[in-house]
Amino acid sequence: MTGGMLTFVITNVIIQQKGSTKMLKTNIRRVGNSFGITLPKTIIDNYHLDEGDEMNIIETEDGIVLTPYDPKFSEWVDAFERTNKKYRNTLHKLAK
Numbered sequence: 001m002t003g004g005m006l007t008f009v010i011t012n013v014i015i016q017q018k019g020s021t022k023m024l025k026t027n028i029r030r031v032g033n034s035f036g037i038t039l040p041k042t043i044i045d046n047y048h049l050d051e052g053d054e055m056n057i058i059e060t061e062d063g064i065v066l067t068p069y070d071p072k073f074s075e076w077v078d079a080f081e082r083t084n085k086k087y088r089n090t091l092h093k094l095a096k
Contacts, residue, residue, distance in 0.1 A: 024043070028035045039049065047068050054069035067073075084091065 024040055026037050028037055049068065056067045056069055056073065058065040058067065
């Protein structure tokens with residue numbers, strides 16, 4: 001952590017697609033004052049991505065998952081987070 005900012009170093013991109021998993025390598029590049037990654041053309045074509053498209057970044061125990069933005073999924077995540085926060089103690093007891 002430097003100056004209050006957390007820096008992630010992404011060295012590999014793992015793509016899961018219909019039962020198969022592909023691992024592709026990419027690099028982080030400086031874009032102005034930020035960092036960005038370059039997606040391979042096959043990924044852009046497979047997921048019909050275009051410049052300016054929004055993406056979801058999901059942090060997991062295994063790393064970072066990058067998915068095309070889906071408003072319905074984002075609504076689901078918001079609802080899950082509200083429910084998880086409201087019923088945290090109950091869910092914790094049920095998990096035992």
